[in-house]
Amino acid sequence: MTTYRRVVLANRPKGKATLENFRLEDTPVPDLGDGQFLVRTIWLSLDPYMRGRMDDGPSYADPVKVDETMTAGAVGEVIASRNARFAVGTIVVGAFGWADHAISDGEGVLAITGDEVPISTALGVLGMPGHTAWIGLNTILEAQPGETIVVSAATGAVGSLVGQLARLKGLRTIGVAGGADKCAHAVDTLGFDACVDHRSGDAKDLRAAIAAEAPDGVDCYFENVGGKTQAAVLPLMNTFGRIAVCGLIAWYSGQNLDQGLITPAVMRKILVSRLRVRGYIIFDHWDTYGAFRKEVAPLVAKGDVTYKEDVTDGLENAPQAFLNLLEGGNFGKQLVRVGADPT
Ligand SMILES: NC(=O)c1ccc[n+]([C@@H]2O[C@H](COP(=O)([O-])OP(=O)(O)OC[C@H]3O[C@@H](n4cnc5c(N)ncnc54)[C@H](OP(=O)(O)O)[C@@H]3O)[C@@H](O)[C@H]2O)c1
Incomplete structure (x- = not known):
């Protein structure tokens, strides 16, 4: 060769x-x-x-x-x-x-x-995206049993594991995904309690649909996309809520920049609800890869976590x-x- x-x-x-x-x-x-x-x-x-x-x-x-x-x-x-x-x-x-x-x-x-x-x-599921999901849920969000979490890009490499680990941990899990097929997969296969389709309607419709599935408000938001999903979720955050900023794919190509921008209203919401918003990059967490794999690989091998x-x-x-x-x-x-x- x-x-x-x-x-x-x-x-x-x-x-x-x-x-x-x-x-x-x-x-x-x-x-x-x-x-x-x-x-x-x-x-x-x-x-x-x-x-x-x-x-x-x-x-x-x-x-x-x-x-x-x-x-x-x-x-x-x-x-x-x-x-x-x-x-x-x-x-x-x-x-x-x-x-x-x-x-x-x-x-x-x-x-x-x-x-x-x-x-x-x-x-x-056992590589970089899975590790990202595990760190985001446990270390960045410090998600607790009984809380409600919203996960965007819920059927993707990262989001699908966030949702499953959150369910296993005892959270109420609400996915946001693009289209009916992905939403059905989120609920029927990944075990999300509910999934909302972000492709039908504007940010207001999306907010109403998520609110209907989150009667106690939202404690944790796993942010994968930005855009109108972010604009929809933010006002629903509970006091002392946490947002893990993992990705902002809706903005990666310079599109949708008029959606979900940080505005005075957003900053006020962060202030009055004492929200914690934390970005992270998985490269800073490589030292935990072994612990992640030790916990999640058996779940995948047994079929408790699907991908x-x-x-x-x-x-x-x-x-x-x-x-x-x-x-x-x-x-x-x-x-x-x-x-x-x-x-
Ligand atoms: N911080 C880190 O270290 C780290 C590491 C890995 C990944 N990430 C980030 O995590 C996110 C998910 O990555 P992944 O590998 O798991 O990809 P993925 O979810 O498998 O694929 C990307 C998904 O993003 C959604 N999407 C694309 N454009 C969108 C838009 N305009 N609005 C809303 N959703 C849109 C689509 O799902 P729907 O059809 O359901 O909308 C698409 O399937 C990305 O933002 C990525 O950059 C961050």
């Missing part, structure tokens, strides 16, 4: 990202240096944060450079190795990028097995799948199957 395929950032989007922002290309496979190994990608993870990496500007992480491989977590198989810790045949998860092969020195790479759960879960994956085939289809994700076209954790799964 002399070349591999990768997707690079061709140019930076202006507003909404488009297919023209990406380029699929062949690139030479470099010789392995001491301590390096070659990974064949099996599963590629697509995540909303990647939209932020396409822009040049201050953030919590550096942007992807133009003509560089798009960043991504992926699961793959070691197929050549000069690293004693990662022998040929080992299944690994790491930041391998949008590519069908990657060279690694092992930094930030974990060896995994498919013994108890499929290896793809290392990118979803849904939305699989697109072929690296060449990753850009379109990513654009769909940003518009809510995914139903469950968005993955790309890049190569055969041997487990």
Whole structure:
């Protein structure tokens, strides 16, 4: 093998990202240096944060450079190795990028097995999104039994686990999701007490629908989207309520900026209801990954926690799948199957 395929950032989007922002290309496979190994990608993870990496500007992480491989977590198989810790045949998860092969020195790479759960879960329910859900619910919101929680993007990679863990903890769980199918899944499969469709009606309608499901008000809001959902939920917050600002996907492409802006009325609500609003980035919590996995992996293995994956085939289809994700076209954790799964 002399070349591999990768997707690079061709140019930076202006507003909404488009297919023209990406380029699929062949690139030479470099010789392995001491301590390096070659990974064949099996599963590629697509995540909303990647939209932020396409822009040049201050953030919590550096942007992807133009003509560089798009960043991504992926699961793959070691197929050549000069690293004693990662022998040929080992299944690994790491930041391998949008590519069908990657060279690694092992930094930030974990060896995994498919013994108890499929290896793809290392990118979803038992990976970065799952960890984000667990930290957000327990550490950021400090959610308590008997409280009411609203979760936006409720059927997604993060939201679906927030809802299930909150239910297991004894909270009343209200999901917000796009469309009747996603709402039915939230209630029937994920076990939310109720789910409200944000695609029908404006923020006022949404607020009324959530209020009807939250007779005691809202103690915790797990914020994944911003936009009109945020505008709908905020006035329903109880005194001493908590908001975990996990994501703001409705605003990632510079759209909907007239919805849910911080206004004097919002700030007044934060003041008079003594709300705690805390943003967080999962990178600051890697030290708890082991504890998260220890608690949640058995729940997944036993089926107490369920998960849904939305699989697109072929690296060449990753850009379109990513654009769909940003518009809510995914139903469950968005993955790309890049190569055969041997487990
Ligand atoms: N802070 C962190 O460290 C961290 C880590 C991971 C993820 N996140 C954030 O968590 C959020 C969820 O990520 P995920 O990986 O679980 O993605 P996901 O929920 O699987 O997929 C994104 C979902 O966002 C919803 N959405 C898209 N545009 C929307 C809009 N304009 N208004 C309302 N909802 C919209 C769609 O669901 P519906 O069709 O149901 O609306 C879409 O399916 C994202 O904001 C992401 O950036 C943060």
